[in-house]
Amino acid sequence: MKFFRILGRNIRDSFRSVFRNFALSMASISCITITLIVVAVAIILSYNVNSFATNVEKDVTIVTFLDVDITPEEKDDVEDQINNLDYIETYRYESKTQIAEEMMKSSEVFTNIMKDWDEKDSPIQSTFLVKVTNIDLIGEVAQKISAIENVSAVKYGEGMVEQLVSVFEIIKKVSIGTVIALILVTAFLISNTIKITIFSRKREIEIMRLVGASNINIKIPFIFEGLFLGILGAIIPIIATVYGYLSLYKQFSGQLFSPFIKLISPEPFVFLISGVLIVIGIAVGMFGSWRAVRKHLNI
Amino acid sequence: MSLIRVRNVKKQYKNGVTALYDVDLDINKGEFVFVIGSTGCGKSTLIKMLYREEKPTSGSINVGGVEVAKLRNGKVYKVRRKIGVVFQDFKLLNRANVYENVAFALEIFGLPKTEIHARVLKVLDLVGLKNKARHYPTELSGGEQQRVAIARAIINEPKLLLCDEPTGNLDKTTSMEIMNVLLEINKLGTTIIMVTHDTGIVAKLNKRVILLDAGRVLKDYVEGEYKHEVL
Numbered sequence: 024m025k026f027f028r029i030l031g032r033n034i035r036d037s038f039r040s041v042f043r044n045f046a047l048s049m050a051s052i053s054c055i056t057i058t059l060i061v062v063a064v065a066i067i068l069s070y071n072v073n074s075f076a077t078n079v080e081k082d083v084t085i086v087t088f089l090d091v092d093i094t095p096e097e098k099d100d101v102e103d104q105i106n107n108l109d110y111i112e113t114y115r116y117e118s119k120t121q122i123a124e125e126m127m128k129s130s131e132v133f134t135n136i137m138k139d140w141d142e143k144d145s146p147i148q149s150t151f152l153v154k155v156t157n158i159d160l161i162g163e164v165a166q167k168i169s170a171i172e173n174v175s176a177v178k179y180g181e182g183m184v185e186q187l188v189s190v191f192e193i194i195k196k197v198s199i200g201t202v203i204a205l206i207l208v209t210a211f212l213i214s215n216t217i218k219i220t221i222f223s224r225k226r227e228i229e230i231m232r233l234v235g236a237s238n239i240n241i242k243i244p245f246i247f248e249g250l251f252l253g254i255l256g257a258i259i260p261i262i263a264t265v266y267g268y269l270s271l272y273k274q275f276s277g278q279l280f281s282p283f284i285k286l287i288s289p290e291p292f293v294f295l296i297s298g299v300l301i302v303i304g305i306a307v308g309m310f311g312s313w314r315a316v317r318k319h320l321n322i
Numbered sequence: 323m324s325l326i327r328v329r330n331v332k333k334q335y336k337n338g339v340t341a342l343y344d345v346d347l348d349i350n351k352g353e354f355v356f357v358i359g360s361t362g363c364g365k366s367t368l369i370k371m372l373y374r375e376e377k378p379t380s381g382s383i384n385v386g387g388v389e390v391a392k393l394r395n396g397k398v399y400k401v402r403r404k405i406g407v408v409f410q411d412f413k414l415l416n417r418a419n420v421y422e423n424v425a426f427a428l429e430i431f432g433l434p435k436t437e438i439h440a441r442v443l444k445v446l447d448l449v450g451l452k453n454k455a456r457h458y459p460t461e462l463s464g465g466e467q468q469r470v471a472i473a474r475a476i477i478n479e480p481k482l483l484l485c486d487e488p489t490g491n492l493d494k495t496t497s498m499e500i501m502n503v504l505l506e507i508n509k510l511g512t513t514i515i516m517v518t519h520d521t522g523i524v525a526k527l528n529k530r531v532i533l534l535d536a537g538r539v540l541k542d543y544v545e546g547e548y549k550h551e552v553l
Contacts, residue, residue: 029432230413233373234427234478235403238396 029240037247041255044220048252051209051216055256055307058205059300063264065198066296074287076191080158085165085179087151097173098149104171105151110164112154119147148175158188206307213252213311214318217245221319228320245316246309253308254301261297268293324348325482325513326372331381331391333367333537341367342537345381349515351481354508356524356548357517359534365517368534369484372515373405374398386481406475406483406512410490412467414459414474420446421455424474445473449503465496469503476507483507485516489523497523525549 041048089101098116105114123145127134137145155164161179169177221228231241272289328347334340341364349355357365370376371383374390383391388401414423421442428438446452449469459467468488475483485504489497501523508514518524524531531548533541 024434025432027432028434029430032429032432226413227415230415230426230474231430232399233402233407233413234430234474235399236430237399240399240430 033244033247036244037251040220040224040244040248041251044216044223047216047219048255051213051252051311052256054209054212055253055304056259058209058307059257059260059304060263061205062202062303063260063296063300065202066299067264067268069195069198070292071287072191072194075285076188078285079187081154083154083158083161083179085153085155085161085168085177087153087168087174088148088176088178089150090173090175091146091148093149093173101171101173102151105153105168108164108167110156110160112156114151114153117150117152119145119149122147122150206303210307210311210314213249213308214315216252217249217312217315218319220248221245221315242316242320245312245320249308249310249312250305251308252312253304253306256308257301257304260300264296264300265293268296323351325351325353325386326515327382327384328368329382329384331371331378331383333364333371333376334379340537342378345537345539347532347539347542349513351513352508352511354505354514354527354529355516356527356529356531357515357534358519358521358524358531359540361519363534364537365534366486369486369515369517372482373407373484374401403478404480404482406472406478406480408468408471408475408483408485408488410487412459412464412471414467414470416459419456419458420451420462420470423459423470424477427474427477441477442473445477448476448506449473463496464492465499468492468496468500472500472503472507476512479512481513483512483514485514485518487517487519489518489520494522501527 087101087105089098093101102114102116105111120142123137123140126147127137151168153164153168155161165177165179168174228241269289272286275286277288278285326347326349328345331342331345332340333342345364345368357368359365367376371378372385372390374393378391381391382389385401386404388404390401393401415426418426424442424445425438428441433441443452443455446455449472451466451469451473454462454466459470462470468491472483472488483504488504489500492500497520504514504516505527525548528546528549530545531541531543532539533543
């Protein structure tokens, strides 16, 4: 009971202090708000880029073109060799007939040209569509496949895939860097706010010491104040994230520019981000005030 | 049995000034002791060391069985809870009313509201301010503000009350009112040590008087002795 009464008193005092130094508190709260909005944008961006990258990676296929005049035995031989390679996730065979049928389905022009081709005349090459387990190793695997006898060529969007992967990496790194820098600046600002609170409450601290308040008793209200600043600063970013992302998702019907770039479904995504934002807000607030208390409350 | 035992206490500040040299003192439970002397003689330093605001450079200070000189900063609150302190400048919170100023000393210990209420009213009654509980310090006279400070100092029922020139800012009549409150508290069993410049009050009250001069105890007058010498 005693513990809860002391806790209650500390919480009440910290809350009062937030409003007593309103201008200063507002400066800290705004700073946390801006930081957390940037954090939210960074998280939304990097998660979507990540999910997009994963989708792209899943779709990247090595198209293995076989020689036009390949015999069924030779085809089986190529299949065995592909099967024995490392990092192969799946592979699928498409015969020249299947390919021709599909092409003819897609356009009348093809139908007119290709309808008279028979198996032997067809210049179309049968293919193996190979997916790899690790996108980073796609070049290596493609090279091994191209070395197999009776394989005439391999195509996997060389260059483009590597570029895409490196762009994703850069986006991730830049957003993480920005977030860390902003968090540090905010922690510093909160530390300053609490420092001024400590100075403005010097008399109160002196009296508390005189009447026998323990050090923890004196320090905890300041830590709570930092915590409140963190929570108050997280409110707007959370609302902005939830409503912002929901309306963005609706506006673009879940995809950005093309069906190729799918947005992450808002639930539970936005709630997870909200949780992360409030945790960061509290952590930054408490860290900032702890730093100020340690530095300026010499008791 | 002495409540305070000071042995060979020396205090030298960092700037090289020595405030006290080899002070020995014994103060018994329930005593009322005045500490007098000219400005800079070490009176306030002595009081500060008793509630462990300052540490002696050498020597030992025992207050109620606690060796305060050896107390670590983190443990100082333990001795403070047994000591009340009153200052010349009252040290009240101007944004809190009389009741809140006094209750403050109990709230930080997590006492139940009903108990705080009862104890605050009791102590405000003792200092004669029960009817001003809702007033703010700025609405009170100097004497009344000092009585609030005294109420706050004794709310925890300390064994020892230290007063550092509590009448320094007050006129003669008001000073006597404060002295009467302190005498009343002393009668209830609290040991009081009061630093003062007001030799008129000291002569009038017939209490033990310790005269400090240049950091040394020049004379320790027993009850009645000081008045006799002055007159």
